Amino acid sequence: MEYSREQGDINKSSARSRYWDRNLSLAARAVYEEDNRYFLHQSLSTPVLNVLSKAEGIYIYDMDGKPYIDMHGNGVHNAGFNNDDVIEAVIAALRSKNTFSPRRYTNEHAVALAKKLVEITPDGLDRVLFAPGGSEAIEMAVMLAKQITGKWKTISFWDSYHGNGFQASSIGGERLFKAGNGPMVPGALHVEFPNYYRNPWGFDSEEAVDNEILRQMELLFEREGDIACVIGEPISATPIVPSSLFWERVKSLCEKHGALLIFDEIIEGFGRTGRMFAAEHSVTPDILVLGKSLGGGVLPFAGIVTREEYNVLGHLSIGHFTHEKNGLCASAGLAMIDYLERHRLVENAEEVGRYALEWLEGLRERCPLVGNVNGVGLHIGVELVKDRATKEKAIDEAEAVMYKAMERGVAFKIIESNVITLRPSLVITKEQMRFALEQLELCLQEVASGSYYY
Structure with a gap:
């Protein structure tokens, strides 16, 4: 084997x-x-x-x-x-017993974390939805894009990882997470990520690599049609840093064809790249996906932050998770962000x-x-x-x-x-x-x- x-x-x-x-x-x-x-x-x-x-x-x-x-x-x-400040915040939440909120209720910790994320994410991202983990947050982001656009196909990148579950694995670009599972979620299309050191065409300039990837994306938009979104990491997990213009051109292509741009910052978010969010190096996406450190390194927690204009699905549920507004997880996230800011x-x-x-x-x-x-x-x-x-x-x-x-x-x-x-x-x-x-x-x-x- x-x-x-x-x-x-x-x-x-x-x-x-x-x-x-x-x-x-x-x-x-x-x-x-x-x-x-x-x-x-x-x-x-x-x-x-x-x-x-x-x-x-x-x-x-x-x-x-x-x-x-x-x-x-x-x-x-x-x-x-096991940051001491995060642990103390979690202990305080446990002692106050303001932890789990059943469906149809909320709590101060969850609301405060949502408000904080709106404050620190790029301008224009004003609505939040939480989930137990990153894979679920990816599912929510893609479902939101499909509902908003009325389209059902996606463009993502080979060699990418966006989590487990059929939607997340389908848009992911690694065989390891989907081989042998039979038909995956239909409509998951892929292109190369802009790897300037190792690209399949042997190009030696960033512009040439970008041009080829954008050409292929344009073909998918025109010949496949029904593209709801492009989803990728603004800076890949490998990591590979795209040129300064790459995401601007992808964003323009999305706008031209009525698709949304989703950034998966489950790894890159919360300061990893020398900015609070990696999107700050390029463009603001339509949906920003967060996770991993959002739980303070102590608890699992993830979520999405998106635009006010997409708050139109009150008749549906795209993230109806038992722990959507878990006060314990939210308290850890708040403490983590506060620590990042206070200690620069x-x-x-x-x-x-x-x-x-x-x-x-x-x-x-x-x-x-x-x-x-x-x-x-x-x-x-x-x-x-x-x-x-x-x-x-x-x-x-x-x-x-x-x-x-x-x-x-x-x-x-x-x-x-x-x-x-x-x-x-x-x-x-x-x-x-x-x-x-x-x-x-x-x-x-x-x-x-x-x-x-x-």
Whole structure:
């Protein structure tokens, strides 16, 4: 059976087995075996990588108490893992018992969070709807677009991930989340994302790549018709940063054909890119999808923010979720946003991210494995290649670097088989980032010299 590496490392490789043998203590091994026994096995999940005892700030800790600077965090840790302010807000909500609101009721926490999101999102986004998780929020956004436009097809991007569930998986561009499920939601059309380093046409200019993607989009609008929306991440999870004009042109195309533009900022939102929202680097979408850090890194929570003019579906339900207005989750979200603002973490992301990108550009000159560095703020990707001329992906090398770095106390995720993604908590300092980058370089240089993870 072949295991997909679209999302990076797999839990069935020989290197993974060596990592387990070297790094799982007896106590961790016991929990690992129980996890392995009771959870359904699936790619990216069980069998697990390691067993954690706690997570705090920028760190995760294994059962031996060893800390790792976590450069992944599943995107929930913008304000840091188990942020004390968030925890205190959650405790206060629990003590007041203002937590769950049954259907047809509301509470002060949910209303306050909705009001805050309207205040901090780009101008023109004035209505909010919450959901338990990001996949459900994507479903709501697409359903809203279909209802508003009266159309039913979507345009999204290959290699994208927008969650699970049939609609979210259908618009996603990865086989890993839909293979073998039979017919998915019809009308899900795809084009390439503007990857200027690695595009299928071999173009060497941003303009040429943009032009080809927009040409294909225009064809879909004209020949397929019935396009309700274009949905994508303003800056991809890989990450890939589109040109300054790309989204402006997509937005114009949507307006021309009566479609909505949806930005999935479940990962990029709340300061990750050095702006409160990644949309601030380009254009304001018609619907903004948020999640992950919205729950403060403690609770699951997500939602959409959209335009006042789309508040016309009072006769239908597009997000009738049991926990739509969960006061406990909302209190965590409010505390997270307050912490970001008071501690100027958006500005910190921009500053530390700029430092890291400059450092990594220097590393690209020093290490032949590094083919490309991309990103903005604390949303960074380092693509490894066997040969810079051919751009052949260094898949085994990336996996070896990952395990070596874990043993040096730096944890990250690989995506698309060869891209090291660096997305630490926004509380990280320049000194902590420097330490992580130094460990990464040591691992890269070892692997470049032929010392793999044996």
